[in-house]
Amino acid sequence: MKIIRGLLSHQNLLRNNRSPLVLAISLVLSGCATFSPDQGMGVVADIADGTIKKDVIAIRSVDDARQADDNVKRLLHRTLTVDTAVQVALLNNRGLQASYNELALAEADRIQESLPPNPTFSVSRISGNGATEIERQVVGDILALATLPFRSEIAKQRFRQAQLRAVLETLRLAADVRRAYYRAVAANELVALLSGAKATAESTAQLSKKLGETGSLNKLDQAREQVFYAETTADLATLRQEATSSREALARLLGLWDGDLNFKLPSHLPTLPPRPRALPRIEVDAVEHRIDLQVARIELDALAKSLNLTEANRFVTMLDIAGIDRKTREPEGAPFRERGFDIQFQIPIFDGGEARVRQAAETYNQAFNRLTEKAVNVRSEARDAYRTYRSSYEIASQYQREVLPLRKIITEEMQLRFSSMQVDVFALLTEARQRIASLRAAIEAKRAFWFAQSDLQTAVNGGGSGEGQSKSPTTTAQAGGNGGH
Template identity: 80%
Template sequence: MPKKHHISQIPTVRRGCKPAAAAFLFSSLFLSGCATFSPDAGMGVVAGVAGETIKKDVISIRTQDDAQRADGAVKELLRRTLTVDSAVQVALLSNRGLQAAYNELALAETDLVADSLPPNPTFSISRISGSGAVEIERQIVGDILALATLPFRSEIARQRFRKAQLRAAEETLRLAADVRRAYYRAVAANELIGLLNDAKSTAESTAQLAQKLGETGSLNKLDQAREQVFYAETTADLATVRQDATSSRERLIRLLGLWDGDIGIKLPQRLPTLPRRPLSLPGIEVDAVTHRIDLQIARIELAALAKSLNLTQASRFVTMLDVAGIDRKTRDPEGAPFRERGFDIQFQIPIYDGGEVRVRQAAETYNQSFNLLTEKAVNVRSEARDAFRVYRSTYDIAGHYQREVLPLRKIISEEMQLRFSSMQVDVFALLTEARQRIAALRAAIEAKRDFWLAQSELQTAVNGGGGGEAQSQSKSSTTAQASGGGGH
């Protein structure tokens, strides 16, 4: 262990003179008024990011007035059918997990203020008596090394606070992305329920007709079973979709932070129509590298580590330097008083540890952070490219169903109706075509849902806020569903 080297000097001075070291320590007390808390607890950066990237308002609820204002805005939004934008706004005002993230930001500001203050001096007083002699000593001790490195530590603390602000902004974007995913899944489930309700009615009519024809001997058991199994499968499918819709709705309610009487949210029965043109993002990699919040956080971490490395190198040989101002009063047995003033210095001698270990640790930590930042930058560019390709491909697939598959299915259905009216085909051929049309409609709904989810992922890839709710990896094959309708 490093040894403490103690130097004590107590020169006699004239009454009224003050040691420079003690005056320097006392002056540090007045510097504490320089560090103050911000009026918004750092929320300005969060509000700026939310306003610029997702065009939404945020609030950190700290008073009863804040809570009432947020609750009033939420209730006003819930009176109408929720859109994806209004759902995101409700979550940003009502989700308590997000408010906890804002509390973390406020705590980070307290660390900033604490690290920006000069070190508190220590005052001690002692009284020793014996054999008629009395000695009273007073000391005020200050950490000179901490005071000398205060500008470096304050700058590091400010960068850490900036990092905390971006982390709060990232949590805001993450919640918005999760709400968008849950919203599109819940609305898509509602649209599928409407489709399968119609399919169930058709299948039920077919099963009843098949049963009557079977009773008259006009339909064999094989054809009867085919129509009945279609009805049974459609009924089971509808029950599954209803369960998915309930779970998706509850997931959305949790993200919105709603409870009690506010859970009766109104959702659309159909997904939004596709935009007329997809986004064109020729500079998507540059946009992602510029705007991604997690990349900005990594840059700040690297800058803070660079300053920490400089501070470690500057203070490698001296890890402790205390200066004490001393005022000593002594009364001898004869009653003659005399007074002494001086100072005391304590510091460590780097005999065994010259700071090489701390410098090496700081350097390797900096190098590690630099490599991780480089890796993240590479990954961000790749994620942006991949998200844009998925976005374009899902747009093309969903558009293909809207422009090609569904119109053709409509023509086939109309032609089959004409042939049935002229008795060129029987009812079972007509119902077989109806099954295939239902399968195509279902595939089109799911393709449209995948597009809106892909658009949300694209926004996340550019702005940040990923890593929340994982997108489902098990996507059903729309082509197989379109051609999977049974027939005779």
């Protein structure tokens, strides 16, 4: 802006005879947009706090990095809960920080679109046979200046859209962390269960071998006990590998490495809530709160404004005005000065703008249909997520209320009968296998419930995998403003 003012004040032409270009620019100078203090992060922080109750930070300086690192180390000193895991990821995941960098770039684009076009200043000097001519020109794009309010408004909406995309990435990371956390904790719980089962199977296998050597156990029963031990050993090895991989997946999402990899996880999944959530307005809540729907609505509004701009300048795509100051000195005679202006514009002989208008209209219609489709899909996803949430709760609570208590009663009764020699050791071990199978199924049912609860939150607020990845349709705002250049 200082350069523009310097060029304008330097020219005698503009001091003595102000052109319409200079008047227009001087009116716009006071309305230039400025960078926001938080680079757009205020909206992201507010929605993150209201939706997932977490803090977010865009690391822009050494102090920001130090503050985030201190908070992460403080959270890692104790056993991670799902909430602390999400908070660590929001502070420490560099992919999320890259999304916040994109938000800062979008704000720079907003500022750029709000600035008036730079004038072009030229000086020419021609001399010969003692005569000298000096000409100075200031050329400005009047069409770009006239459409500046339209383009500035579209840029503001694009920036708002970029803010919501940053929110979407934040919610997506939180959802991924929740699922990775429950997967890792469930894997640890299953490993502990199968470790105990392996010890029992190993003792049974050794006992069956000794009984077989004495002739007290036939070959068939020996093989059954041996294969149970072998299968349990293989199953435990698979679960240990899954536990290691799920822990690494969680560490990647948390952005941890080196010494921070020794974070502690609980040995068991959280207990089920006393009762499931009742959400009679689940579809309405999803349509009102889904961030990806809000992004699509802003996209549609921006395309509507772009369509209006394209229709407004469909016939005129270039309009330049130049202020001219020409000074001529003859070999004999007094010098004289000429002032005036020059206007250039295109004549729409071949291109009447019909193609650009048609393209803008179809782009708008395409975005409208996609928004309608997304709204229908969002309602369906919300209904499906809620049904899955309720059914998974019922299944998991069935194991907790009935299956496991009954299994405990059966085990206690079998132990009493074994003590009174009413059943042999192998009947007791058979019941132990069945109880282990029920415990494993109960752990998997509880894990499925916590997955379903995370998916329900995602269905209402947005942030599911694959959302927001497609590029938004390119508007014709810039083409409409500068199509002739």
